[in-house]
Amino acid sequence: MSVVRAEWVKFRSLRSVLWTAGTVLVLMAGLGALFSFGRAHELAVEGTAADRAAFDPTAASLSGLLFAQIAVGVLGVLAVSSEFASGSIRPSLAAVPVRGRLLAAKAATVTAVALVIGWAGGLAAFLLGQAIISGQGLASASLGDGGVVRALLGTGLYLTAIALFGLAVGAMIRSTAGALTIVIVVMLLFPIFSAALPSGLARWIAKWWPSMAGIRVVTTTPDPAVLGPWAGFAVLAAFGAIVLAASFAVFGRRDI
């Protein structure tokens, strides 16, 4: 526990990290509000009845998540890579020579931060977005609607999984730039470009690729072509657990 307190001091004492955490909240709430307004306004002005029926107000208000996940991935990466960049990893590990204990404390800190900003940002984005959508005269969602509470819990869980993936990659790659590239390619770019692959492969990737499966947990509309919310998140969690376990093994043995 004392090591976790130390990691918390390291976290809160860096302005760049606090800025990144703040950015996650702004991205979630701000982009969610912007998308909600844009989409709702478009539908209100020129949408057909069918378009309006197909509109998913929950998804629209949570669409900032796609960008917030990059900022959260950065937080996870920086938790380890900044120590390698500055060289402070040596005094840190001299103070806590059981390497797994240091990495576990970093993981605990990153988890707590990602959960809190994911939940706070998700709730803020949802409430703001729904107010904007109903302001445009469209049917909005409420917290009591089916799956909404689960989706809002899911924002924190999804961002935590991404943050821990970033932490694990940071612990293995050590360089901030290298680790960030991997996180962005794996979590964001590859899923986007996979649409250009042959359709059978693209469908398989859409169903099973960790980030695409995992994000099902924040959706409220069932889709038979992909996994259910919890099954999808389980795929992401299992993938994250494997990468995290690998990072403990590598970080535990390496010369620092």
Add this chain to the structure above:
Amino acid sequence: MIELRGLTKRFGDATAVDDLTCTFRPGVVTGFLGPNGAGKTTTMLMTLGLQRPTAGTAHVDGRRYRDLPVPMREVGALLDARAVHASRSGRNHLLALALSNGLPRRRVGEVLELVGLAAVASKAAGTYSLGMSQRLGIAGALLGDPPVLLFDEPVNGLDPSGIAWVRTLMRDLAAEGRTVVVSSHLMSEMEQTADHLVVIGKGRLIADTSLAGFLAERSSSEVLVRAAGAGFADTLRAAGATVAEHVSGELLVTGIDAYAVGKLALASGTVLTELAPRRSSLEEVFMAMTAESVEFSGGASR
């Protein structure tokens, strides 16, 4: 007390530390000396569990470093003074270290006072001068009030008053009965600080001896003589001395001491205009000793 037994570290084909066996004892300042690249830092990193020995062991009071329950209460280390996140304040850097070992928060203020950084403790560590960074690193090493202290090149970047301060601190810490190990590639630093010397070159142990013993054993003492009139050189040679004659008339005498030279002068009725025993400095001895084991050397200077 730190005990190294057959400590070896290889990086591929290169051997950084080669079968090093020695003991760093409490109550004295031990100078850990060697040219750049001799393996001093690697030895310290292995002692601190940061690098894995290829062979051998490094024990602190009989235990491996990673088995120490509260490491900072057992060993304090200053490695690279710049190894601090540039935008974190000195105080928060120390606070994180203290908390990780369950040390009381007040220790942070105490060590900041001790090293003279209290006034700038809230400033980002990246704004510190190299000398201030060294002081911050020393503060970190002292947080747990440990009986064993390792300092890697602690006076690097310090001004003369800072160097004097570090010397006094090292001597005080050793006088309290602690094990104090100070690495350096500059022998001259050690003449006034260390009681004991461990010298390595290319990763191998060259000497493990007291400072006085090191000088007595290793330094060749010469006597510089200037005599009025010629012929005294032959008198000295006849008495068994080795004499190097310089064009200026200087005689560099080895093999007999100044007292014997004086007696010979009296006996032969020679007037000496100069008689000066010359002892090679620690620096010269060190240079001569490690000359073959210097990793990188400018060809011409050898």
